[in-house]
Amino acid sequence: MASTNAAPVYGDTSALPSGLKTLSTFPDFLMILEFVFGGLVWILVASTRLVYTEMLQGWVMFVSVFCFLFTTILIVLYCAGVHGGKPSWATVDAFYHCIAALFYLSASVLQAYTTIFTSGLLIGLKGYQENIAAVVFAYLATLIYVIHAVASLLRWKRCS
Numbered sequence: 175m176a177s178t179n180a181a182p183v184y185g186d187t188s189a190l191p192s193g194l195k196t197l198s199t200f201p202d203f204l205m206i207l208e209f210v211f212g213g214l215v216w217i218l219v220a221s222t223r224l225v226y227t228e229m230l231q232g233w234v235m236f237v238s239v240f241c242f243l244f245t246t247i248l249i250v251l252y253c254a255g256v257h258g259g260k261p262s263w264a265t266v267d268a269f270y271h272c273i274a275a276l277f278y279l280s281a282s283v284l285q286a287y288t289t290i291f292t293s294g295l296l297i298g299l300k301g302y303q304e305n306i307a308a309v310v311f312a313y314l315a316t317l318i319y320v321i322h323a324v325a326s327l328l329r330w331k332r333c334s
Contacts, residue, residue, distance in 0.1 A: 189264050189333045192255030201325035204318050205249050208274075211315035212242040218308035219285070223301055226292055230284045234312070237281040241274045241319075268330040271323035278319050282312040
């Protein structure tokens, strides 16, 4: 006789999507925006001709490259279905996006400080505009990572 009070099964793929559903479900489609905005931050900071604060912009570069690569790895793994719907992957997803949000927040603040610091120096209008664009995209990436982190934490709580 079948029971109607069956406990939910968390080993199914409803916790984390796989295949092309990864690119169409919330919050996982946000990884595409993370990929794009993070790549733009990486490109804009790397194209800066004069670097006056190596440590600050070095951290911004580290964060943008690290998050870009790790997000790419997660997209590939989710699309390949490597996670198998296990709840431990929801933990990995939530942990990564929380750390990435904190990293990008710090990188955004440091990039804004660098832009303000170099505005008084003679770096040229193009260099200043690149730094401003890097700040804008860094804050957009931070916002996307924060939204994804909150949604991932809610999903993790639901799966555990």
